[in-house]
Amino acid sequence: xxxxxxxxxxxxxxxxxxxxxxxxxxxxxxxxxxxxxxxxxxxxxxxxxxxxxxxxxxxxxxxxxxxxxxxxxxxxxxxxxxxxxxxxxxxxxxxxxxxxxxxxxxxxxxxx
Numbered sequence: 321x322x323x324x325x326x327x328x329x330x331x332x333x334x335x336x337x338x339x340x341x342x343x344x345x346x347x348x349x350x351x352x353x354x355x356x357x358x359x360x361x362x363x364x365x366x367x368x369x370x371x372x373x374x375x376x377x378x379x380x381x382x383x384x385x386x387x388x389x390x391x392x393x394x395x396x397x398x399x400x401x402x403x404x405x406x407x408x409x410x411x412x413x414x415x416x417x418x419x420x421x422x423x424x425x426x427x428x429x430x431x432x
Contacts, residue, residue: 344423346412347382349374351404363398364391370404370425372411384411385421394427 349372359366365388372382386392392399392409399407408428413420 343414344412345414346410347372347374347384347420348376348408348410348428349382350408351406352381354401354405356401358388359400361400363400364389366390366392366401368401370401370409370411370422372409382420384413385419386425387421390422390425392425392427395429399427 351370352373353371355368355370356366357368359368366386367388368386370384370386372384374380374382386401392401392404394403404425404427408430410426410428411420411422412424413422415421
């Protein structure tokens, strides 16, 4: 009796994990505005929003929510949310209640 139940639970968990991984999307653009809600001045502690000016298939401005725990990578180091303004970033995000919520942010290094 326990083995079929365990198999069903594992199948449900695996299907949920797969659906979450498919839900992540990536967007790239130039940060035109940031709004800092809170920050403890350590990487991954800032919360707020960033507005990206995107090019490509869907040009326009997109607002991305940055939650505590989201580290903004810049080469081998990190940036705080306000430091991204004017820079090109790649954001991996998920849709949550109609908002785009960042899971990772990477600042693209300008090529010489």
